[in-house]
Amino acid sequence: MRGAPSRWTVRRCSPTRPGQPSASTLVAVPLGDPSSSKSWRKIKHMVHWSPFVMSFKKKYPWVQLAGHAGSFKAAANGRILKKHCESEQRCLDRLMADVLRPFVPAYHGDVVKDGERYNQMDDLLADFDSPCVMDCKMGIRTYLEEELSKARKKPSLRKDMFQKMVEVDPEAPTEQERAQQAVTKPRYMQWRETISSTATLGFRIEGIKKDDGSVNRDFKKTKTREQVAEAFREFTKGNRNILVAYRDRLKAIRTTLEVSPFFKCHEVIGSSLLFIHDRKDQAKVWMIDFGKTTPLPEGQTLLHDVPWQEGNREDGYLSGLNNLIDILTEMSQGALLA
Incomplete structure (x- = not known):
C-alpha cells in the first residue's frame, strides 16, 4: 500500500466462507498499538462482510x-x-x-x-x-405421498414442529398437542399447507x-x-x-x-x-x-x-x-x- 507511514503495517485478509468466491483485501493496521490485535479482528470481520466479498449472495x-x-x-x-x-x-x-x-x-x-x-x-x-x-x-402440496406414509409409520412427537406451529399461529395446536408441547410430523406437514395459499390457490x-x-x-x-x-x-x-x-x-x-x-x-x-x-x-x-x-x-x-x-x-x-x-x-x- 504505497504511502502508508512506517508506524503502520499491511495485512492481507482472505475471506474463506463456503460458497463465496475467493478474494483478498489489503488493510492497514497500526503497529505497537495495544489494541491492534483487537482492531485487526474487527477490521477483518468488516472486510469479511464487505459488499465485494458478499457479491456472490447479491448475484444469486x-x-x-x-x-x-x-x-x-x-x-x-x-x-x-x-x-x-x-x-x-x-x-x-x-x-x-x-x-x-x-x-x-x-x-x-x-x-x-x-x-x-x-x-x-x-x-x-x-x-x-x-x-x-x-x-x-x-x-x-409440497410433500411427497411417500413422505407422509413414512411419517405415519413412525408418528413420533416433535417438539420442534410444535414450536414452529405456535410461532405462526398460537391457536393452531389442539388441547392434546398443547399438553404434549409437541405434534406429529404428518399433522405438521398437512397443517403447514393450509395456512398459506398452497392448499387454496x-x-x-x-x-x-x-x-x-x-x-x-x-x-x-x-x-x-x-x-x-x-x-x-x-x-x-x-x-x-x-x-x-x-x-x-x-x-x-x-x-x-x-x-x-x-x-x-x-x-x-x-x-x-x-x-x-x-x-x-x-x-x-x-x-x-x-x-x-x-x-x-x-x-x-x-x-x-x-x-x-x-x-x-x-x-x-x-x-x-x-x-x-x-x-x-x-x-x-x-x-x-x-
Whole structure:
C-alpha cells in the first residue's frame, strides 16, 4: 500500500466462507498499538462482510430465498453449481430433451469441486441488471405421498414442529398437542399447507428479493388472492410492462406444459417458479428445483389440475399456474404504465 507511514503495517485478509468466491483485501493496521490485535479482528470481520466479498449472495439472491445457501457455488462461464441430487439430475437430463427446455436452467452435467459433487447449470441472472427476484412454490402440496406414509409409520412427537406451529399461529395446536408441547410430523406437514395459499390457490410465495438487496420471506400466512396480488404489486411496483411480461411468460409455460411428455408422466412436488425482472423492464420466469419431482409408474399420467386424494399423486401444478395467470391478468389490466 504505497504511502502508508512506517508506524503502520499491511495485512492481507482472505475471506474463506463456503460458497463465496475467493478474494483478498489489503488493510492497514497500526503497529505497537495495544489494541491492534483487537482492531485487526474487527477490521477483518468488516472486510469479511464487505459488499465485494458478499457479491456472490447479491448475484444469486434466489439462494437466500430458497434457504439453500450452502448448496450453491459460483462457477465459470456464466454458470452456477448446485449440490448434486440424483433425482434432480435425472429430471434435468430429461428436460434437456423435452419441449420444456426453454423454461428451465440449461443443464451442463455434473462436476466435482472441492471434493463435492455438483449439478452444473446456467446462471439465470446473467442478463439482468440489479434484479428483483421472487420464488413461488408450486402445487397444492409440497410433500411427497411417500413422505407422509413414512411419517405415519413412525408418528413420533416433535417438539420442534410444535414450536414452529405456535410461532405462526398460537391457536393452531389442539388441547392434546398443547399438553404434549409437541405434534406429529404428518399433522405438521398437512397443517403447514393450509395456512398459506398452497392448499387454496395451488402455490405460495416463498420469498422476495428487491433491487435494493432487501429480502422478505414472511409470507407464511399469505393466503388470499388479494394478499398475493398485493405482494406482486409491491414486487413489481405496479409496473404494467413487467406484469404483462410475467403473464405472457406464464401462458407460454402453460401451453408448453400441456404438450410436455415429461410433465405428463412426473409428479412435480416442491418445484418453484422463479420470477426475475430488472430496471430495464426485462422480465422472465423459469421452472426450478426438481429434487422432489418423481417419475410415475409406466403407463400412469397426471392431469395436474384436479384435487389431490391420497393415492392419486396429483400435484395441482396447473391449478396453481392458472391462478397465477388469472391474478397477473387482473393486475395488468388495472395497472398503469410505469
